[in-house]
Amino acid sequence: MEKTYTTDRLLLKTIDESYGDKVLNYYLRNKEFLSEWEPVRPREFYEISFHTEHLAADQKEIEAGNYLRLWIFKKDNPEKIIGALAFSNIVRGCFFSCNLGYNLDEMEINQGYMTEAVQKGIEIIFGEYGMHRIEANIMPKNARSLRMIEKLGFYQEGLAYNYLKINGRWEDHIHMVLRNKEMEIE
Numbered sequence: 001m002e003k004t005y006t007t008d009r010l011l012l013k014t015i016d017e018s019y020g021d022k023v024l025n026y027y028l029r030n031k032e033f034l035s036e037w038e039p040v041r042p043r044e045f046y047e048i049s050f051h052t053e054h055l056a057a058d059q060k061e062i063e064a065g066n067y068l069r070l071w072i073f074k075k076d077n078p079e080k081i082i083g084a085l086a087f088s089n090i091v092r093g094c095f096f097s098c099n100l101g102y103n104l105d106e107m108e109i110n111q112g113y114m115t116e117a118v119q120k121g122i123e124i125i126f127g128e129y130g131m132h133r134i135e136a137n138i139m140p141k142n143a144r145s146l147r148m149i150e151k152l153g154f155y156q157e158g159l160a161y162n163y164l165k166i167n168g169r170w171e172d173h174i175h176m177v178l179r180n181k182e183m184e185i186e
Contacts, residue, residue: 007116011078012070016059020052026081033106040168066090072117082108085117087125096132115148126180137163137173154178
């Protein structure tokens with residue numbers, strides 16, 4: 001079931017496999033730009049069947065409360081995906097934590113869209129999902145992402161050496177955290 005959240009300028013949507021062509025278009029437009037920040041993608045990543053299958057699987061995980069991916073659209077162009085943010089590895093029990101990842105269209109950077117989208121995502125994951133911690137791991141060279149996440153209140157908990165294989169190389173990542181302090185008042 002598709003859900004839509006709004007911000008001042010954006011629509012954030014959970015989407016199903018019917019959006020496969022729009023997701024593929026987003027990744028094809030941004031293939032070179034995103035390659036510096038993401039794992040090496042297999043050839044089939046750039047085929048519509050890959051995205052329709054993953055969108056269907058995402059929907060099941062979202063419905064189970066284990067995952068939340070929000071695709072970003074501008075209100076003035078609601079047919080074109082300009083990015084996405086995802087809260088993965090949602091753990092409950094005594095931990096109540098998740099990981100945050102995001103990406104944005106090269107033509108839309110430096111306009112505050114990702115800050116706006118992540119702020120709304122934080123409200124959702126803390127409010128609707130009841131999470132206590134959001135963890136974001138960012139390569140030290142990604143100054144733009146670090147500035148944005150710090151502006152939203154994340155703080156550094158440490159450096160993870162050779163944490164993820166990005167663009168074919170093991171990269172260090174700064175471990176950033178945002179806590180839901182309202183949950184700590186008891």
